[in-house]
Amino acid sequence: MHHEVLRVDSNGRSERVRDEEQPWQEELVMALVRRGYTLSEAILIAATACMRCRCVLAYELGLDYGYAYGSPEYEATDSDCELCQSKG
Numbered sequence: 001m002h003h004e005v006l007r008v009d010s011n012g013r014s015e016r017v018r019d020e021e022q023p024w025q026e027e028l029v030m031a032l033v034r035r036g037y038t039l040s041e042a043i044l045i046a047a048t049a050c051m052r053c054r055c056v057l058a059y060e061l062g063l064d065y066g067y068a069y070g071s072p073e074y075e076a077t078d079s080d081c082e083l084c085q086s087k088g
């Protein structure tokens, strides 16, 4: 089990160093909640989506990471789950 590391720069801004092994990401969950999902729905979505689906969600939700569906990064990420299988 890996943990996220919080890095704080000289301006006092904290930056989360992301860990790909993290089963779900707080940032993503909070973004989903802001879009109108309940906390439990958001956690469920973040927990069941594979890595690339989480990246696509992060991108679509305007987070500072992630990539578009169908992008080269997306194609290069070899992961799948029910979400991307249903997208084809």
Ligand SMILES: [Zn+2]
Residues within 6 Å of the ligand: 049, 050, 051, 052, 053, 079, 080, 081, 082, 083, 084, 085
């Ligand atoms: Zn997926």
